[in-house]
Amino acid sequence: MKGSSFQRLRTSWAVQVRVLHALMIRELITRFGRENIGFLWIMAEPLLFAGLVGALWHFTHGETEHGVGVIAFVATGYIPITLFRHGVARSVAVFTANQSLLYHRQIKIVDFILSRFVIEILGGMMAYLFMAVVLIGFGEFPIPSDIGLLIAGWFLYAFFCFSVCLVIAPLSEISEAMEKFIPVTTYIMIPFSGLFYMLSWLTPQAREFLLFSPFVNGMEMMRKGVWGDDVTAYYNIWNPIICSTIATMIGLILCRRVRRKLTVE
Amino acid sequence: MIICSDIAKSYSHGGRHKRVLQNVNLAIDRGDRVGLLGRNGAGKSTLIKLIGGVEMPTSGKILRNMSVSWPLGFAGGFQGSLNGLDNARFIARIYQRDYADIRCFVEDFTELGNQLKMPVKTYSSGMRARLAFALSLAIEFDCYLIDEIILVGDQNFQRKCHAEMFEKRADRSVIMASHSPDFIRSFCNKAVVIHQTHATMYDSVDKAVELYDAL
Numbered sequence: 001m002k003g004s005s006f007q008r009l010r011t012s013w014a015v016q017v018r019v020l021h022a023l024m025i026r027e028l029i030t031r032f033g034r035e036n037i038g039f040l041w042i043m044a045e046p047l048l049f050a051g052l053v054g055a056l057w058h059f060t061h062g063e064t065e066h067g068v069g070v071i072a073f074v075a076t077g078y079i080p081i082t083l084f085r086h087g088v089a090r091s092v093a094v095f096t097a098n099q100s101l102l103y104h105r106q107i108k109i110v111d112f113i114l115s116r117f118v119i120e121i122l123g124g125m126m127a128y129l130f131m132a133v134v135l136i137g138f139g140e141f142p143i144p145s146d147i148g149l150l151i152a153g154w155f156l157y158a159f160f161c162f163s164v165c166l167v168i169a170p171l172s173e174i175s176e177a178m179e180k181f182i183p184v185t186t187y188i189m190i191p192f193s194g195l196f197y198m199l200s201w202l203t204p205q206a207r208e209f210l211l212f213s214p215f216v217n218g219m220e221m222m223r224k225g226v227w228g229d230d231v232t233a234y235y236n237i238w239n240p241i242i243c244s245t246i247a248t249m250i251g252l253i254l255c256r257r258v259r260r261k262l263t264v265e
Numbered sequence: 266m267i268i269c270s271d272i273a274k275s276y277s278h279g280g281r282h283k284r285v286l287q288n289v290n291l292a293i294d295r296g297d298r299v300g301l302l303g304r305n306g307a308g309k310s311t312l313i314k315l316i317g318g319v320e321m322p323t324s325g326k327i328l329r330n331m332s333v334s335w336p337l338g339f340a341g342g343f344q345g346s347l348n349g350l351d352n353a354r355f356i357a358r359i360y361q362r363d364y365a366d367i368r369c370f371v372e373d374f375t376e377l378g379n380q381l382k383m384p385v386k387t388y389s390s391g392m393r394a395r396l397a398f399a400l401s402l403a404i405e406f407d408c409y410l411i412d413e414i415i416l417v418g419d420q421n422f423q424r425k426c427h428a429e430m431f432e433k434r435a436d437r438s439v440i441m442a443s444h445s446p447d448f449i450r451s452f453c454n455k456a457v458v459i460h461q462t463h464a465t466m467y468d469s470v471d472k473a474v475e476l477y478d479a480l
Contacts (some may be wrong), residue, residue, distance in 0.1 A: 030346050259321065
């Protein structure tokens with residue numbers, strides 16, 4: 001009995017991996033095509049964003065801020081936030097957009113969100129790596145002092161983004177008004193994303209308040225991982241873990257409810 | 266075997282409710298060829314979608330003890346912006362089949378030639394039908410769900426379908442919706458008449474067709 005349920009789990013896992021793989025390739029082909037650099041475009045936007053805003057800050061704020069290079073600081077902030085913004089944008093109405101795939105029973109609606117999000121994560125990581133290598137070459141980016149912390153911060157940040165996507169995707173299906181609020185919400189959350197500051201630059205009250213934001217915790221970890229002893233970071237790894245877990249649960253419940261009522265053409 | 270026990274399906278939109286099916290109890294055995302008869306909007310496609318797992322019943326349970334194809338119909342199953350071969354590759358991947366075999370069969374069965382390299386959204390419904398049939402035949406399901414679509418094909422396609430599905434795969438089950446009583450009479454051994462949210466199975470196709478004609 002135990003053997004058979006283990007066997008079942010293994011088969012389901014194999015199906016899951018196959019489906020995700022197929023969905024990701026399909027997504028890459030439909031979004032980027034096979035011409036010119038193809039799927040490498042996924043890192044184009046985060047890079048452009050980080051590069052151009054970094055250059056802008058370089059001219060308006062000077063070369064360094066609180067002792068860290070401005071270009072590198074902006075880049076480390078913008079790449080994670082593009083992950084969030086893209087993830088959310090890709091989750092809106094994702095079920096309707098992909099409904100023809102629901103004809104195949106092995107594909108579940110959470111796979112739509114997951115496959116798109118994995119692509120965004122990979123794109124973000126490629127952009128991060130590419131940007132760091134280029135900037136290190138120019139002496140504008142430090143050799144990360146604690147790669148482990150940087151990666152841990154990145155994944156906590158990504159986990160929270162993913163859990164938000166899991167909530168937004170079914171909500172956007174339930175109510176069309178949701179869709180209208182999303183651009184303004186992602187804009188409003190920018191100050192709470194840790195993009196433009198380190199917590200150590202702020203007043204203690206502001207710091208206390210912003211530490212409630214899972215994004216800020218993840219961002220502080222990443223920056224501590226990059227600059228090490230050059231900066232002071234405040235974070236609590238449990239905040240993103242707990243917030244993401246709760247949001248994931250809510251998201252999965254909503255997805256299940258929406259799936260039962262989903263009308264497929 | 267496929268068992269539908271006490272399924273009901275209703276749609277609601279903007280506060281309006283529509284009950285499409287209720288108290289549907291059906292059992293489809295291996296090798297059964299079931300024709301679905303009913304007027305427009307009676308719920309034939311809905312029943313096929315429920316059996317295929319594309320939509321979920323509002324209440325009730327559907328048990329599938331054999332592999333069931335996706336509903337072959339005018340919509341669904343394909344990504345319109347991808348070409349025929351990319352769609353074939355995607356389906357080969359998710360059903361864990363060898364792409365080379367599937368491609369061979371698809372090229373041979375559809376006779377679409379270079380059209381297979383065009384996006385599926387540029388296909389006519391007949392061409393889509395060819396592709397959908399070719400793919401689902403290549404995967405080899407125990408039960409095929411067919412929503413109207415055989416009749417959009419030309420003579421050549423209907424002959425091929427007949428040879429592949431009803432002769433070579435005579436042991437498989439088929440559930441098909443059709444408005445052509447002749448078609449159902451010649452291919453089915455059972456028929457379901459759907460009328461006013463109720464679906465009733467008849468072992469005699471002739472009797473079912475008679476009832477359907479009277480609706």
